[in-house]
Structures are given as C-alpha cells and as structure tokens.
Amino acid sequence: MTAVGKGIRALDKFTHTFSKGLIIFFDNIRGNMLSVFTITTLIFFYLAVFSVNYSATKAIDKLTDIKTISIFIEEGVEHSDMLNRLSKLQMPVSFKLFDKQAAKDRVMKLVPGAKNIEKLPVELFPEFIEMTMADYAAQDGLVFEVAKEVEKVGGVRTVEYGKRVGEKLSKVKYTSFIFMLFISILTGISVAVVIFNTIRLNLYRTQKKIMIYKLVGATKSFVIIPYMFAAVLEAAFSYLLAMLANHLFVLGVEKYLLRDSYFFLFTPPMPLYGFFYLLLTATAVTSAFICVYSFLIRLKSINEA
Amino acid sequence: MILMIEMHKVDVVYDDGNVGLKGIDVHINSGEIVYITGHSGAGKTSLLRLLYGDLAPSRGIVRFDNRIISHLRSKGIAYLRREIGVVFQDLKLLEDKTVYENLMLPLEIFYLQKNLIQERIYSLLKQLDIFTHRDFPVKKLSGGEKQRVALARALINEPMLILADEPTGNLDSKNADKVMDIILRKSSKGSTTLIATHDQRIIKEYPGRVIHLDHGMVTYDSGGKRNQSVG
Numbered sequence: 001m002t003a004v005g006k007g008i009r010a011l012d013k014f015t016h017t018f019s020k021g022l023i024i025f026f027d028n029i030r031g032n033m034l035s036v037f038t039i040t041t042l043i044f045f046y047l048a049v050f051s052v053n054y055s056a057t058k059a060i061d062k063l064t065d066i067k068t069i070s071i072f073i074e075e076g077v078e079h080s081d082m083l084n085r086l087s088k089l090q091m092p093v094s095f096k097l098f099d100k101q102a103a104k105d106r107v108m109k110l111v112p113g114a115k116n117i118e119k120l121p122v123e124l125f126p127e128f129i130e131m132t133m134a135d136y137a138a139q140d141g142l143v144f145e146v147a148k149e150v151e152k153v154g155g156v157r158t159v160e161y162g163k164r165v166g167e168k169l170s171k172v173k174y175t176s177f178i179f180m181l182f183i184s185i186l187t188g189i190s191v192a193v194v195i196f197n198t199i200r201l202n203l204y205r206t207q208k209k210i211m212i213y214k215l216v217g218a219t220k221s222f223v224i225i226p227y228m229f230a231a232v233l234e235a236a237f238s239y240l241l242a243m244l245a246n247h248l249f250v251l252g253v254e255k256y257l258l259r260d261s262y263f264f265l266f267t268p269p270m271p272l273y274g275f276f277y278l279l280l281t282a283t284a285v286t287s288a289f290i291c292v293y294s295f296l297i298r299l300k301s302i303n304e305a
Numbered sequence: 306m307i308l309m310i311e312m313h314k315v316d317v318v319y320d321d322g323n324v325g326l327k328g329i330d331v332h333i334n335s336g337e338i339v340y341i342t343g344h345s346g347a348g349k350t351s352l353l354r355l356l357y358g359d360l361a362p363s364r365g366i367v368r369f370d371n372r373i374i375s376h377l378r379s380k381g382i383a384y385l386r387r388e389i390g391v392v393f394q395d396l397k398l399l400e401d402k403t404v405y406e407n408l409m410l411p412l413e414i415f416y417l418q419k420n421l422i423q424e425r426i427y428s429l430l431k432q433l434d435i436f437t438h439r440d441f442p443v444k445k446l447s448g449g450e451k452q453r454v455a456l457a458r459a460l461i462n463e464p465m466l467i468l469a470d471e472p473t474g475n476l477d478s479k480n481a482d483k484v485m486d487i488i489l490r491k492s493s494k495g496s497t498t499l500i501a502t503h504d505q506r507i508i509k510e511y512p513g514r515v516i517h518l519d520h521g522m523v524t525y526d527s528g529g530k531r532n533q534s535v536g
Contacts, residue, residue, distance in 0.1 A: 012416045209399055209410070215357075216411035216458070217387035219380050 021229025028198050028234060031205065035198040036238055039191055043242035043280065046187040047268070048249050053176050054272075055265045060169045069131040069147050069161040077155035082129065085153050091146055092134040100125045191280065192287040195231050199291045202227075211299065224292045231288035235280045243273065306334040309466065309497045310356065315365035317351050317521070325351035326521040329365070333499070335465075337528070338492055338513030341501040348521040349501035350394070353468045356499070357389050358382040370465065387414070390459030390496075392469040396451055400444040404435065404454050407443060411461050429457050433487055449480030456484060460491050467491065467498040473507055485511050 029036060073082050079097055086095060098106060103125040108118060131150070133143060147161050203210065210223055250265045268276070310333040317325035326348045333339055341349045354360035355367050358374050367374045369385065377385060398407050405426060412422045430436040433453045443451060452472065459467060467488060473481035485507055492498045502508070508515060514528030 009416065012418060016413065016416045208397070212397060212399065212410055213414065214383075215386060215391060215397065216414060216462075217383050217385075218414045219383040222383075222414055 017225050017229060020226035021233060024202060024226055024230035025233040025237075027205075028202055028230060032198050032201055035194050036234060036241075038194050039234065039238035040241040040245070042187050042190050042194070043239055044245040044249075046183060047242055047246040047276070049183055050180065050276075051246060051250055051265055051267055053180050054268055057173055057176065058266060060173055067133045067135075067143070069133075069143065069150060069159060071129040071131060071150055071159055072126055072157045073129065074155050074157045079127075079129075082153075082155050085155065086129070086131070086150065089146075089149055089153070091149075093131045093146065094134075096130045096132070098128050098130060100127055103127060188279070188283050191235075192283050195234065195284050195287045196291045198234070199227055199231065199288055200295065203292065203295045207299070210296075214296075220293065220296055223296060224289060227292045228285050228288045231284040232281055235284035236277075239277055239280055306336075309333055309335040309337075309370060310499075311366070311368040312352075312355070313366045313368075315355065315362045315367060317348070317355065317360060318363040324521050325360075326355075326362075326518075329521075329523055331516060331523065331526070333497060333514075335497050336492070336495050338489070338498045338511070339500070339528070340508050340513055340515045341499060341518060342503070342508070342515060343518035347518040349518055350470055351521070352518065353391070353470055353499060353501055356466065356468060357391055358385055387462060388464055389466045389468060390462065390464035392452075392455050392459045392467075392472050394470040394474060394501075396455040398443045398451060398455055398458070401442055403440050403442055404430070404446070404457075405439045407454060408458055408461055411458060415462075425461060429461055432490075433457050434483075448475050449477070449483065452476060452480065452484055453487070456487055460487075463491075463494075463496075465496060467496050469498070469500045471502055471504075472500060473502065473504050478506070481507060482510070 071082075071086070073079075079099075083095055083097070100122045104120075104122050107125065131146075133146065143161055147159050150156060151159050213223060247267055250267050253265050310331065312329045312331040315329040316327055319325055329352070341352055343349050351360060355362060355374070356369060358377065361375050370388070372381070372385065374382075374385065408426045408429070409422055412425060417425075426439070427436065430439055433456065435450055435453050435457070438446060438450060443454060446454065452475075456469075456472065459469070469488065472484050472488065476484065481504065488498060488500070489511060498513075500507075500513075515525065516523055516527075517525035
C-alpha cells in the first residue's frame with residue numbers, strides 16, 4: 001500500500017471510529033442522561049471545592065509573604081526621617097513608602113470589588129513603609145531578626161510580618177492539600193465508576209451486535225476504541241458543563257457573598273483547568289477500556305449471544 | 306487440490322464432562338462441498354464451532370489454510386473469521402435493524418467507505434433476490450427471507466470457507482432450494498463449504514461429500530478414509 005493509500009485508510013479508520021464513538025455517546029445520553037448529570041455534578045463539586053481551596057491558599061500566601069515587613073510609624077514622624085533611620089540599619093532591604101492614598105489604593109487593589117471600602121475617607125488608612133528583603137536574605141530567621149531591630153527604631157509604632165502567621169497557617173495549608181488530594185482521588189474513582197456503569201449498560205443493550213461483530217472478524221480494538229472515544233466525549237461534555245457551573249458559582253459568590261470581603265474567590269487558571277481535563281480524560285479512557293475489555297473476555301462464545 | 310481443513314485426532318470435552326467430539330480425523334480440500342450429518346447432539350455444531358474458533362479442542366489439531374486454529378490468539382481468530390462465512394441455525398440477525406444494517410456489520414470492520422459498502426450490499430441483495438427488502442427491519446421478513454439475509458451476511462466478504470448450520474432447517478422445499486442454489490453458486494467460485502444438515506432431500510438433490518457423525522465420532526465419510534465403524 002502506498003503512503004497516500006495508508007493515509008486514506010488511517011483517515012477512514014479515524015472517521016469510522018469517531019462516528020461510532022459519537023453514536024455511542026448519544027446512545028448513552030439518550031439511555032442514561034443521569035450519568036452525564038452525575039459526572040457534571042461530581043466535577044462541579046470538585047472544581048468548586050478546588051476554587052475555594054485555591055483562593056484560600058492564595059490568600060494565605062499573601063498573608064505570609066515572609067520577604068516583606070510592614071512598618072507603621074507614629075503620628076508626626078517625617079517619612080524622610082524614618083527612611084533615614086531605617087537605612088542606617090544597613091540591611092539587604094529595599095523600602096517603599098505608602099502614604100494614606102497609596103495605602104487605600106493598595107487595599108482596593110487587593111479587594112477590587114469592595115465598593116464600601118472605596119467610600120471610606122482616605123484619612124482612615126494608616127501610612128506605612130513596606131520593607132522587602134533581598135531574595136538571598138529572605139530566610140525565616142533573618143526576617144525575624146530584622147523585624148526585632150526595626151521595632152527598636154524610634155518613631156516605629158508597630159511592625160508586622162508574615163512569619164508567625166505563616167507558621168500557624170502552614171498547617172492549615174497542609175491540611176487543605178491533604179483534603180484536596182483525598183477529594184481528587186474520590187472524585188476520580190466516582191467518575192470512573194459512573195463511566196464504567198454507563199458503558200456497561202450500553203454494552204448489555206448492544207451485546208448481540210457486539211457478538212456478531214466478533215463473529216464476522218472484528219478485533220478487540222475495533223469494539224473497544226469507539227467506547228473510549230465515547231468516554232472522552234462524555235468527559236469533555238460533562239467537564240464543559242461543570243466549568244460553566246463553577247464560573248457561575250464563583251461569580252455568584254463574588255457578587256453576593258463576598259462583596260465587601262477581603263477574601264475573594266478565584267477560578268482555577270487555564271493551565272490547571274487543562275491539567276484537570278487531562279486527568280479526567282485519562283480516567284474516562286481507562287475506565288472505558290477496562291469495562292469493554294472485561295466484557296469481551298467474559299463473553300467468550302458467540303453462541304452465548 | 307489444496308488441503309483446506311485438517312482435523313487430526315480431535316477431541317472436544319465440555320466443562321460439564323460431556324464429550325462433544327472424539328477422535329475426529331478429517332481432511333477437506335479447497336472447493337469441496339461437505340455435508341455433516343447426524344442426529345441432534347451428534348457433534349455437528351461442535352465441529353463447525355471448532356472451525357471458526359469458537360471452541361477449542363481438548364486434544365488434537367485443527368488446521369485451516371495452514372494455520373493451527375487453537376494456536377491463534379484473539380487477533381488471529383478475528384482475522385481467521387474474516388475468511389469464514391457462518392450461517393447459524395438460529396441466524397443471529399439483529400431483528401430490529403434493517404437488512405442493509407445487518408449486512409453492513411461484516412463490511413464495517415474493514416473500514417470501507419460508505420459508497421463501497423452500499424455497492425457490495427446492493428449487488429449481493431440483487432443476486433439473492435431480496436434487494437427490495439433492503440430497508441425492511443429483519444423482524445418483518447419471512448423465514449426464507451431471513452435465511453437469505455443470514456446467508457448474505459456470511460457471503461458478503463466472499464469467504465474462503467462457508468459454514469452453514471442447518472441452513473434449510475425451517476424452510477419449505479422451494480425456499481430450501483433457493484438457499485442451496487445460492488450456496489452452491491458461491492461454492493462453484495472456489496469456496497469450501499460445510500453444511501450441517503438433517504435434510505436428506507437436499508443431500509440427494511445437491512450431491513457432495515457426506516460425513517456422518519454419531520456420538521461425536523465420524524462413522525461414515527464418503528470422500529475420505531473411513532473411521533471406526535462404517536455407516
């Protein structure tokens with residue numbers, strides 16, 4: 001066979017397998033729409049929990065940025081004087097002054113939807129100096145030392161830094177990681193079981209047809225691959241619905257529950273969505289393969305059909 | 306003459322201990338028409354099942370076209386079946402599907418394009434005189450018509466070997482003759498044909514080699530060497 005001939009044959013094979021997969025997918029939807037809803041609900045639940053978890057982790061990361069120290073200065077102390085005093089400490093740091101307007105802008109940047117905060121007068125926002133450690137010096141112990149030194153400088157009211165908060169919240173982060181891992185495994189198993197059952201039902205409906213295919217010389221892959229395609233389509237369809245539902249959920253929570261909150265919800269970034277989709281597809285394909293393969297093994301004789 | 310089928314000292318013992326076939330030694334050449342006769346339970350269907358790889362011998366060798374069937378793996382069995390057309394006693398047609406859809410199944414596995422599939426099916430349906438029924442669901446056809454559809458499915462890939470299990474069993478003589486005419490027409494093009502049958506009229510009208518089975522043993526073979534007691 002020539003290369004062109006092989007190409008045409010491969011295209012015919014793909015077209016046939018895809019169209020068969022499409023037929024099985026629509027059969028599944030007609031015969032067992034509940035399975036699509038179940039998978040969608042499972043994935044939506046997973047994405048929603050992930051979104052909350054992801055947002056909480058990001059918030060914790062911001063709170064515990066150990067490279068920065070916020071220095072709040074006493075009323076009446078000149079900024080330039082304070083910057084001079086701090087620079088005399090001769091430490092590997094850089095300074096940035098936040099006056100009242102800049103402090104308010106910073107808050108608004110962190111909580112873009114908080115309209116009530118925007119209405120507050122600028123005088124209510126305390127001025128502060130943000131001290132950022134150089135990367136090579138940003139070690140837990142050194143930040144702590146620097147913070148202690150800064151506290152001793154005249155004119156400094158309070159010093160805030162993330163180390164202690166970070167220590168406390170790191171356990172929360174670890175717990176949430178374990179929780180997400182557990183939820184991921186549980187969701188994966190549940191999706192695999194639902195897909196397995198949906199395909200098994202379809203196989204029983206078309207058992208006689210499959211046996212006739214075997215009789216006339218169909219290979220295992222001829223039977224199995226369209227089911228794998230159908231599983232990919234079902235996973236993609238459910239995932240799109242779940243993504244949409246999650247976006248609506250996040251928008252709704254942002255708009256009604258977290259309107260004036262310092263905490264706000266993120267949907268997972270696209271690469272993470274893509275990663276989850278790949279995991280889901282792999283789960284669906286594996287489940288479909290095991291389901292059809294075990295079915296074919298069990299139905300050995302054509303005369304059983 | 307090319308040796309197409311060779312069975313050497315073949316035994317079949319089922320899981321429940323029943324003996325299906327015992328000490329079968331049969332050689333069949335390419336293009337031969339062979340009737341397998343015997344009472345119910347004599348082993349006719351088991352013998353056919355051995356040939357399309359649906360049953361493995363407990364002992365002995367079954368060779369088809371120089372391939373030992375019991376040595377073939379799943380893919381090998383699939384490719385073997387592409388060269389064999391089987392007509393089952395219970396037909397095994399999809400009753401809710403149309404005649405056309407039933408005949409599509411053996412062609413789909415070759416990933417043929419739709420126009421080629423249509424061309425082949427139409428041509429065969431015309432030869433079998435059921436072209437006008439192509440869009441009828443099988444369940445709406447008469448017994449003779451269903452038999453011809455089952456035969457069409459077996460013949461559509463122009464197999465080297467045709468296996469027919471009681472193809473005229475439930476038919477009146479007119480329909481039985483039609484079915485036999487079709488089988489013999491195809492057989493005359495070089496296919497080897499094995500027909501399991503009770504129908505003595507058919508054997509007389511359409512002469513061929515006769516292998517008689519009794520309790521799983523060959524008791525008479527009109528074309529080969531005689532085994533055990535001669536009937």
